[in-house]
Amino acid sequence: MENVWPTVRSERTALIADLEGLTGDQWATPSLCPGWTVHDVLAHIVATAKTSVPVFLWQFARARFDFDRFTETGVARERAATPAETLDRLRVELGRTVSPPAPRDSRLVEMIVHGEDIRRPLGITRAYPMEATADALRLQLRTSASFGGGKELAAGLTLVADDAEFSAGAGPQVRGPLLSLLLASSGRAVAVADLHGDGLDTLRRRLEAEPS
Structure with a gap:
């Protein structure tokens, strides 16, 4: 896609709408990402939404160039005390148009695949843009x-x-x-x-x- 950002914003908005009103047990549901709950995946989405190329390079260096450590640090940083607060953090990033050093279509992978990492275990369905x-x-x-x-x-x-x-x-x-x-x-x-x-x-x- 020539411009992924309108779709990314739409998917962020849809995810927020789907997650509003979840119970505590639902937030603690294991996602499709091994070891991560639904809340954890949301925190990862927030962390990635805020990660520009300079921020990625700085944080990756701080993680000693260990991608798993870099990712887990981002989840810990953006996972607020309550899921509602983490959801509010995503609301703030709705229109953010920055990306790590990767093809722009990776932002589509991020929102669709991680969207399903959250939705499928909760029994939520979405018709993503083909x-x-x-x-x-x-x-x-x-x-x-x-x-x-x-x-x-x-x-x-x-x-x-x-x-x-x-x-x-x-x-x-x-x-x-x-x-x-x-x-x-x-x-x-x-x-x-x-x-x-x-x-x-x-x-x-x-x-x-x-x-x-």
């Missing part, structure tokens, strides 16, 4: 796992959406909803239940071998 979802999937398919992508997961497979004009790759097919293809390519094994095709067993094995 163009944004497709662009996010294209980015994941050309990004290596070391940078959070799914290039290795999808290698030698053809991903075909049943609900959109989308096909990428070469080899045995994995078919299903575009959103589920994006989630599977982002390492979310839960999405396998939505998929089918003669390449699915290969994808499933690769996801099962992913570190938790």
